[in-house]
Amino acid sequence: MTEIRTPRLLLRRWHEDDLGPMADINADPQVMRWIGDGSVRDPAETAEAVERWEEEWDDEGFGLFAVELLASGELAGFVGLSVPSFLPEVEHEVEIGWRLGRQFWGQGYASEGAQATLEFALQDRGLDRVISIHRKGNTASGNVMRKLGMELERETTHPVYGFPLLVHSIDLSQYSG
Template identity: 65%
Template sequence: MTEIRTPRLLLRRWLEDDLVPLSEIHADPAVMRRIGDGATRSGDRTAHDIEAWEEEWDEEGFGMFAVELLGSGELAGAVGLSVAGAPAEIAGQVAISWRLGRVFWGQGYASEAAHATLEFALQDRGLDRVVAVRRLADTASANVLDKLGMQAEGTAQDPVHGHDLAVYGIDLTQYQD
């Protein structure tokens, strides 16, 4: 089982017990407002998300991690890697993303988990490049991307929802752990 420990977090594969806390995170409009169409997700949709993430682990050797606080064992959210389907500017490339419950915002957990995931991608999985997108208005994600050393590479538009996006990338030669 793939696990990564940081000073405060455990990044691990998904467990059955994660469904309820992740469903609670997905039910929060503040968390979901910058993901997809911005709609909250049902427990069934959350179960489908976890299943899809686990399938990607099996097929690609990477995926979305469950982010657990080491001190309390609470599920803080998800961070990880996926093969991007859209927008066209990054389609087929490996993208990093995250979502944390609102009570975990502003404490550096997203940056800590994303840094460990980026290191996993470039050093452990041997990927040459990782990309990311964020909505232009999402300054919190911009801060995380800057801390990761990812470089803004241009803009794109979400082909399904029409949101303006900033596109970021980093390759192995630019990465400094």
């Protein structure tokens, strides 16, 4: 079982009792405003998503980690790797992404988990390159990408919703660990 410990976080595979806290995160309009069309997700949609994330682990050897706070055992959200199949121009790449509950924002958890995940991608999984995508205007996610050493590669348009997206990238030669 793949787990990563950082100073404050445990990145791990999903447990059944993670569904409730993740459903609460996905039901928060502030959290979801930058995701897809901005719609919240209900508990059934969250359960389906977690099942897909676990299948990606089995199929790809990577996926989205559940983020647990070491100090309290609370589920803070997710961080991890996925294939961005929603965006055809980069659908053969691997993306690093995150989603945390609002009460966990502004404390460096996204950067801490994303840094550990980037190291996992480039050193443990042997990827040569990782991208990250955010909706233009989502400066918090853009800031995390810059902290990871990622550089803006291109601006594109979401193929379904039509809003601008920014694609950042980093490759193994740029990574300083």
